[in-house]
Amino acid sequence: MTDNLFxxxxxxxxxxxxxxxxxxxxxxxxxxxxxxGQCSPPGFWYDQSQEEWVLLLAGEARLRFADENEDxxxxxxxxxxxxPHRKHRVEWTSTAPAAVWLAVxxxxxxx
Amino acid sequence: MTDNLFxxxxxxxxxxxxxxxxxxxxxxxxxxxxxxGQCSPPGFWYDQSQEEWVLLLAGEARLRFADENEDxxxxxxxxxxxxPHRKHRVEWTSTAPAAVWLAVxxxxxxx
Numbered sequence: 694m695t696d697n698l699f700x701x702x703x704x705x706x707x708x709x710x711x712x713x714x715x716x717x718x719x720x721x722x723x724x725x726x727x728x729x730g731q732c733s734p735p736g737f738w739y740d741q742s743q744e745e746w747v748l749l750l751a752g753e754a755r756l757r758f759a760d761e762n763e764d765x766x767x768x769x770x771x772x773x774x775x776x777p778h779r780k781h782r783v784e785w786t787s788t789a790p791a792a793v794w795l796a797v798x799x800x801x802x803x804x
Numbered sequence: 805m806t807d808n809l810f811x812x813x814x815x816x817x818x819x820x821x822x823x824x825x826x827x828x829x830x831x832x833x834x835x836x837x838x839x840x841g842q843c844s845p846p847g848f849w850y851d852q853s854q855e856e857w858v859l860l861l862a863g864e865a866r867l868r869f870a871d872e873n874e875d876x877x878x879x880x881x882x883x884x885x886x887x888p889h890r891k892h893r894v895e896w897t898s899t900a901p902a903a904v905w906l907a908v909x910x911x912x913x914x915x
């Protein structure tokens with residue numbers, strides 16, 4: 694009757710990162726991302742035109758910003774805003790438990 | 805360095821529901837709500853002009869929609885979209901652990 698973010702986690706294929714849209718509206722997308730050990734390819738940096746708000750819900754992850762010298766070690770409940778074009782990459786995600794993210798992508802109404 | 809949703813929960817006054825804005829952008833607001841036993845006053849129904857996306861992160865809660873015959877019993881990870889003007893109320897929230905909500909309020913870009 695009510696959807697659950699942690700449902701069906703064990704049924705996920707552990708070899709792939711899984712993106713599940715939870716809400717899609719014009720200019721707004723909320724998605725669940727389940728990582729099971731996946732990380733960004735060597736030398737790859739995300740460079741997104743839109744701002745993103747991200748929350749780690751379960752598991753652990755290490756996130757790296759190109760303008761910082763160290764990884765950020767994320768625990769459940771950690772959240773951050775990623776500014777447009779702030780280059781970042783996922784250095785590491787936990788396998789068991791899986792790293793479960795909530796990502797909110799949005800365009801500014803000023804744009 | 806990175807904010808955490810579950811930080812400072814024990815320091816909260818248990819007699820009040822606490823609203824903490826996490827992100828505020830034109831047409832978008834993400835907030836944390838910590839309930840410790842609070843519920844909607846008798847006979848009160850929320851009747852919001854904007855759509856809301858809500859996720860229970862910790863604790864338990866019972867939510868009631870005016871157009872349904874039974875409460876929805878929410879567990880951590882349960883999420884739902886509340887349509888504009890769909891009347892609802894919070895019937896009950898857990899005390900220990902506190903009920904921690906993530907609420908996303910937004911206006912449609914179509915409006």
